[in-house]
Amino acid sequence: MAANKPAFDWAAAWVMDPTPLADWLLVAPTLLLMLGGATAIMLRKKTDIQPWIGIGTIGLVVLSNILLLAHVLNNGIVSMVMGSWLPPFGIAFTADAMGVLFALAASIVALCAAIYAAGSIEQSERRYGFYPFLMLLLCGVTGAFLTGDIFNLYVWFEVLLISSFGMIVLGNEKRQLDGAMKYAVLNLLATTLFLVTTGLLYGMVGTLNMADIAMRIPQLPENAPVMGIAALYFLAFGMKAAAFPVNFWLPASYHTPRIVVSAVFAGLLTKVGVYALLRVMLVVMPEGREWLSTLIGLVAVATMLTGVLGALAQTDIRRMLGYIVISGIGTVLAGLAVGSEVSVAGSIFYAAHSILCMTALYLLAGLINLLGGSYSLRELGGLYLRSPLVAACTLVLLFAVAGLPPFSGFWPKVMLVEGALAGGMGWVAAGILVTGVLTAITIGRFWIFIFWRGGPEGVTDGTQVVVQATEEKAVIPVTVLIPLSILTGLIILIGIQPEGVMAIVQKGAAVLVDPATYVQAVFGVKP
Template sequence: MAATKTGVDIAAAMITHPTAAADWLLVAPVLLCMVGGATTLILRKNVRIQPLVGISLLALLVLTNLGLFAHVWQNGVVTMVMGQWLPPFGIAFTADALGVTLALIASIVGLLAGIYAAGSIAASERRYGFYPFLFMLLCGVSGAFLTGDIFNLYVWFEVLLISSFGLLVLGNTTLQIDGALKYALLNLIGTTLFLIATGLLYGLLGTLNMADIALKSRALGDSGPLLGISALYFLAFAMKAAAFPVNFWLPASYHTPRIVVSALFAGLLTKVGVYALLRVLVLLLPAGHNWMHGLITVVAIVTMLTGVLGALAQADVRRTIGYLVISGIGSMLAGIAVGSEVALTGAIMYAVHSILAMTALFLIFGITGKDRGTFNLRELGGMYRRAPLLSAATLILLFAAVGLPPFSGFWPKVLLVDGALAAGQGWLAGTILLASILTAITVGRIWIFAFWRGGPEGIADGTQGVETGPEAMPLQVPFTAWLPLAVLIAMIFWLGLQPEGLMQLAETGAHTLLDPTAYVQSVFGVTP
């Protein structure tokens, strides 16, 4: 007897139509980073060609993210599910205004760091993995910004964490090993808490898909287990973002690696932690966010103040910038604490500003540090005479860090203060302004010590010292350093003078976090 075939209708479980060509852009940044990492690893022995290939692939990554950005801008939230499985079973990549904006900015910073490294990273350090580690770091960052699955957010955290270990110890000095141990300890604890919270969340809701979690958590309400899981997530991501009191690893480690690595870390890594707080606490677990409102507010205030006061107390300019990064994290947490659309818009805009400004500050002080052979403010000085253009560029970046107009940091702080006042939290708004005043004092001290005065400590200003010695020659800044700085400064200027585009993107991202309708509809194809 001939066997009879039984037809199986897979339409209820599987995607039966082909994926649209434009939707492949969702996974293209991650795939391109993997290809870039593998290619530069293969070329590790050819240290001349490797940077050219790496920079070319980084430029292609920026173009890919631009294409994805245009796709999301035109069509709203877009989703691609792996393996043809329908959500919530298939692993989803979901790009909304928040994720795609941060992914694009991260790729631009990665490209500029790759250019800067071509003139600052030694051939031996290229051979031992700078560019492969850079690509894997961007792979983890891109995946974190674009994933629609909470467990895969954990996976991408692991990818960027492992690659950051490699970048941190590149150079193999005692100081780097010491910084790496402190960095690794707190981040591994944070990652473990993240994994535990995700396991508990899966046990409670039976799903890992972010859109599905957003629906089921709202239906569950403010149950005790859900609030406890929210607290675990907050602690884990607060460690990643370097929020008080689990932030001591950042100033203890960010000053130890090569300066371009410090710039990457300051620009990107803590912002992935802030992004995770926005995505998980506001979009996925709003009941937990509301329950922890007071705690997040206190953490934001203390993070802002301890960060800027720590910066005032430092003599090493790299540690000073590290503490300024922490203070900026407090400002973003203030937006999350308030939780209104205006405040969240300010937090998202501030994240973009901080990525650009903190990266640029580390890069520009890498030039002065290399020239003087030190990052100690007491041993710097006289740079204004030797490099007036560099001094002016530094002053612009320091003003931007304060949040003065017409630079990119001004509008986010306006929105954060406005959101805090509208929510009746005047003391939170006052803390934001106080932190800005203290930041102005901090950066004024940096510029006076490093640029304005005549020379290192002990040399009289305007009489004799470095201006009469061999160091009186004009400082020659290589093109590989000037180009990234020029692009970053131009972006900081543009976002300060023309903030409407970024503000609209941030508003859309904040609205999607507060109202997940568009996010859920993109994943499931129906309105919840």
């Protein structure tokens, strides 16, 4: 009887050919970070080697992301499904130019944070898990950037959130616990909304693979609640990204943890929300994005303006930078609102720039506190004479965050303004330009107060302050100098020679604007 049983065609469900060696680069970053995090946890009592485990592991992740980016640029989108299942049966990892660019930028800033933390995180905080938390947070961020499954995107959100909860309370201070509560409540609400919306989407299309969803949605009946699900995703990811009006949790929490933790949060966490918006609204349900385009544009302009006006009103450097993070999220959303290839490319470029620049600014804030003994603009002044190098580095980063030439923030803003004007959304372009002017005013005030004036508020500028500052030349710790040099150098290099990044973001935008390319890469057929 068994002999008469028909043979099963395994090739209909499984990949029968061995996976090419280069494709394993797709899962190498997450595997390395899981292994490194587990090793650091097992050796948590050996606090002296914790930085070496973190720096070594994340350094390997940077290298693997560089190789993966080269592989994607040379061979196109790479997709791998766990267990050798054919899509959409298994959990998929899919890497395109945008995802790998974000993963590479994230690993670079995490490496810089790991180096910085070697000189600023106390032994007790190392023992309580700073480096394992950092590696697992980067694991969640990287997994989110490289997943091709919408439920797995939720899982990676959970991984990074759990890690971030641990990082924000390191130190166990009252203000940290207060900030952690505000941060946790809003992010858990957003995560719950994301999960519920994903359940509704699965009930409607019967699949969780992003490419498969993109094929099935156009085939749904007209009365299917596609627009409602798109609106719920926009709300959930908008909360994650700190978009207006659900952004109040960010300036209430980002100033409370250790400055290196704030730097990692500012560089990475909101960008995962931005990435999810770009991926889901453009690839999975482009009709929903088109229907919501005006609303997205209004939210973008409101986010930009409220962010920069909030920054202008602050005297605490950390709070000011938190509002600048919010303003940058609005700039990215502007490209999503327009939806053209050049605008989407501008959004990808600006998000990658913001990952580098915001991390660098928070690390710089830590150095300013080290030199001046405060984060308050009222209590700082005269630092130019203590360290002209820090003053110059600050000016570079402030010009970059304002989108002024010749640094990395200039080119994406040009692309976004061009795309908005060409797409008939001149009011969005005006919002970008007005925000740029207000940001320039904000950074001018920042630099003048800290470096140009002779001393803190209430102290007469004069000889006494100048002589004191001249005699106390600053010595910058190597653990601060190395990460700031790396990030500032990249920002200058990208600004002077933007062609390489532009080529990457244009490839990434082409995949988002034309989902057929993404679907074909995953399934091997056009939808």
